[in-house]
Amino acid sequence: MKKRISDNTLGKIKLIILRVIVYAILVFLTFLCLFFFYLMIVNASRSNAELATGFSILPKGNFFVNLKNAWNDASINIPRGMLNSLIIAVSSALITTYFSALTAYGIHAYNFRGKKFVFTFIMAIMMIPSQVSALGFLQLMTKWNFTDSYIPLIVPGIAAPVVFFYMKQYMESVLPLDVIDAARVDGSNEFRTFNTIVLPMIKPAIAVQMIFSFVSSWNNYFIPALLLNKAELKTVPIMIAQLRSADYSKFDMGKVYMFILLAILPVMIVYIILSKSIIKGVTAGSVKG
Numbered sequence: 001m002k003k004r005i006s007d008n009t010l011g012k013i014k015l016i017i018l019r020v021i022v023y024a025i026l027v028f029l030t031f032l033c034l035f036f037f038y039l040m041i042v043n044a045s046r047s048n049a050e051l052a053t054g055f056s057i058l059p060k061g062n063f064f065v066n067l068k069n070a071w072n073d074a075s076i077n078i079p080r081g082m083l084n085s086l087i088i089a090v091s092s093a094l095i096t097t098y099f100s101a102l103t104a105y106g107i108h109a110y111n112f113r114g115k116k117f118v119f120t121f122i123m124a125i126m127m128i129p130s131q132v133s134a135l136g137f138l139q140l141m142t143k144w145n146f147t148d149s150y151i152p153l154i155v156p157g158i159a160a161p162v163v164f165f166y167m168k169q170y171m172e173s174v175l176p177l178d179v180i181d182a183a184r185v186d187g188s189n190e191f192r193t194f195n196t197i198v199l200p201m202i203k204p205a206i207a208v209q210m211i212f213s214f215v216s217s218w219n220n221y222f223i224p225a226l227l228l229n230k231a232e233l234k235t236v237p238i239m240i241a242q243l244r245s246a247d248y249s250k251f252d253m254g255k256v257y258m259f260i261l262l263a264i265l266p267v268m269i270v271y272i273i274l275s276k277s278i279i280k281g282v283t284a285g286s287v288k289g
Helices: 002-044 048-052 063-071 078-109 115-126 134-143 151-158 161-174 177-185 190-201 203-218 222-227 236-244 253-288
Strands: none
Touching: 002 253, 048 253, 063 078, 063 253, 078 115, 078 151, 078 161, 078 190, 078 203, 078 236, 078 253, 115 161, 134 222, 151 203, 151 222, 161 203, 177 190, 190 203, 203 253, 222 236, 236 253
């Protein structure tokens, strides 16, 4: 009897120790994430001269001065740049998630000849880096007069193999084919079934991929820098690069940090709005599988 009590006590102690270790690791990782964001806010509140002196843990009083200098900078137009990035990122996120989900639905819900080949082909495309096809893409867009246009930055989001793969795996976990068959028996056509039945069922997955697609498009520098030449069309990453490459006599690191902080805020707002759905999307597959 004593031995059983002793074993139970020992097991509880081990469980408590394990929980303490896990929580300690989580607290440490959370601290790392928040610390660097806090450090960016601190640097955005310091002047260029103060930043040149080195590291500081406490904010200074130059926050609103940097905000005014960045917002009113003659070489860039921050409000227009953020609006440009917002248009591209939101449009790209919507197109990417919808059409990737539609493609995944077609592969998941239908049995047809060549289904395995189509899936393998899409997975093979996923392995090709975008930089490999960048030159050919630029030449094609130049030939079609699509430079200085948002079309080549938005429309190619229709073909997103990574998002398709995630959607297909998620559908296999939460979307039984019996539901689709029942909708067909009731006379629902395929697009109505997809829009009114399938999309609500995979809402968490859509939220996950929307935030990822939004962030990826918002932070995209490489392709926009190749295609956009007009100042009024340039996006936030291009403008940040212009600030960093300014003449040394005009260079203001405080202004750069402030612009980076302003550029991150929309991403944080989108994440906060979709955070609950993101958590559901990450966990639902393992729970229901």
